[in-house]
Amino acid sequence: MALMFRWLIRSAVFLVTLSVVVLLLVYWFAARSLPDYDDTVEVRGVTAPVEVVRDNANVPHIFGETDADVFFGLGFAHAQDRLWQLITLRRTAQGRLSEVFGTATVTTDKLMRRYDIYRLAVASADKLDPETKSALEAYSAGINARLDQINTEALGRGAPEMWLFNAPMAPWRPADSLAITKLMGLQMSGHLEAEVLRARVSLELSDQDRLRDILPEAPGSGVAALPEYAALFPEVTTRHAAAAPMDSHPLSPFKRQAFAGASNAWAAAPTRSAAGGTLLANDPHLGFTAPAIWYLARLELETGGVIGGTIPGMPVVLTGRSADLGWGLTTAYVDDQDVYIEELNPDNTEEYRTPDGFKKFRKRSSIINIADADPITVTLRWTDNGPVLPGSHYNLGSITPPGHVASVASTLFTEEDPSLAAAMKVMRAKSVQQAINAATDYVAPAQNLTLVDRDTIAMKTIGAMPRRDANHQSEGRMPSPGWIAANRWDGKLPYTANPEFIAPAGGILGNTNNKTVDRPFPNHVSFVWGDTQRVQRWQRLMQNREVHTRDSFIEAQLDTVSPTARALLPLIGAELWFTGEAAPDGTPERQRQRALDLLAGWSGEMNEHLPEPLIYAAWIRALQDRLIRDELGPLAEEFTHVQPLFIERAFRDVQGAAEWCDVRQSAPVETCHDMARLALDDALLWIKETWGTQLESLRWGDAHQATHDHPVLGEVPLLRYFVNIRQSTSGGDNTLQRGLTRGTGKDPFYNVHGAGYRGVYDFADPDSSVFVTSTGQSGHFLSRHYDDMAQLWRRGEYIPMSLDAELARAAAVGVTRLEPAQ
Structure with missing residues (x-):
């Protein structure tokens, strides 16, 4: 017995020792890929030494003799910190994820091949101006220099993920950067789904007047009535069709319309600034990932220093400042996509109808290689309008008649796309007017460019706006027959037609993705806008002060008061507040009274520590x-x-919208206040099952966790605790500190989309400008810079944004010198 016990002890010690050794080996191999920021590397592709000075937040300040050398340094820095992100972004754009991830990403790859953006990027790269081509070539050489260093010095394949996945990386080339620009355009486009959804709802509703309730116009002048979708395509009779599942893989760029893109930006002229200088705040909103999509960098160009947010793969500061100019971006919601229903030739399905008769599809076969599976061949087809898409994509099949297919037109689908070149010119501009002129050739994705120089503030919509015929059958709001000439695009509108606001008399301008102009079709810009709510709170905060400061702009960025809650709660609870009879504890009536008592004293602040936001949201x-x-x-x-406007229309009975409150399938006639009471009981039941019965102890932040998840390793048991960054957060769908909720699943209020970057620039004292990202600079989960900004971001704190080289050197955590190879 004693002998057996001794052997059990020895076996346990052996197994523990073995486990420790294995963990140490795994850590050693993974840590090999951590970059050494204090290093000298001989590289090919630079004309003189390049310095990459890392400040204490790990922001690289890059100094070189020429602009090409500086872009080389940026490419090297991106590859040091975000190599895996570079790989996956490029593979996504190419439609080659399945070579690494197997069958899980086949749907994404098929769609990306059909969109064909990588081929378009390759064609565009050949037509770039010499200056941009030189910058992209230098940037590519910088990435490739880091790859050479990894291979030469056996630096753990450059990223821990490279040990887990067989993902060899080909050398970077300029077209790859252009492809990532187009990929971001796909992520920010929501009009395709909006058109299909409007058509599907039109088919479902027997009363077409109700369509304007559930899919209401943004406030402003109305538009002419549209035809029923069934009138355009009588062959479509689908009713109550179940939704086809979306491609939900985290690497898929195809998101629901709610996640298509958003942002905030506002500016103040010197007359509205306490210190007498212009002010600019910007926080672009994208889906949360670990690491965040944004990467901070400072470039010392021949035209002067620039600092701000970059996206790995693109050699440009997309939002930031120089000594003379600040610029920020918000999604413009330009209607730059149209869905077309193409009629097939009944005698030859290789042809489709055009205004001039039947015409053959342009076709090409494309082979998708799949890890651990046989390759598949996809036949790609294009019409004059754009690529043909499968019926499963955004439920296109549910609104496509038999004998037809769906195609999509987009401003992204061009072989001459100088958008990245235009962005680089904006980065080098010295004044508001120079920046506006620099963006003339920008194509997509459409953005509102908010600008400030030392004296002037402005906002200009940049990006191509399709020229539509005034007789377009659906005005681009629903899929339309592709063979009717009036439905087809006729080039694009001139840049001068894009909305612009320069030096407004009030001294304040901004955008929260709200409607910016009210123009009649076809010069309307868009019928679908990203915000009708946040802008109300922004207007109040801006007008409450005669003058603003950097701190008041920060306060607005971090504001968590929901104007939607303030407007809707008195409306939906009008007949419920303080009207119920006393009820015994533990009954639904008593729980309803407690919930109403809490909401009655609530200010509408979506604070993570309060119970009221969770009760309201549910x-x-x-x-x-x-x-x-x-x-x-x-x-x-x-x-x-x-949809706040829908709720308001129903409860105010705008044009008969209260009809939604009556349950058609029941005999009684329910009122909107009946629905409000029943819905509150539903919400309290869900809260009880999920969070318990003690309403006062609920915390909004427990339900509203920011989910910065690793898109590949985030679901791997045990490993997910190291790679995912989860935080309790304030804010909500309609607050300026926007934390857009997931909306589905068992955790519908998880915060999945928001400001991955925040920046506030004060030109009265430029070096007091500040910025922050939502995770950290590194994409390596063993690095202390993987999540070192995450808690700053959560608490609403920032780090300095200085162009002072000596300050950067004084706080440097390392200096990487890139020496020309002998």
């Missing part, structure tokens, strides 16, 4: 579902986020 979500479920059936699942 109530309003349940209410919308009750209002639309019987009319839309399974299609109600498509409305994953609350």
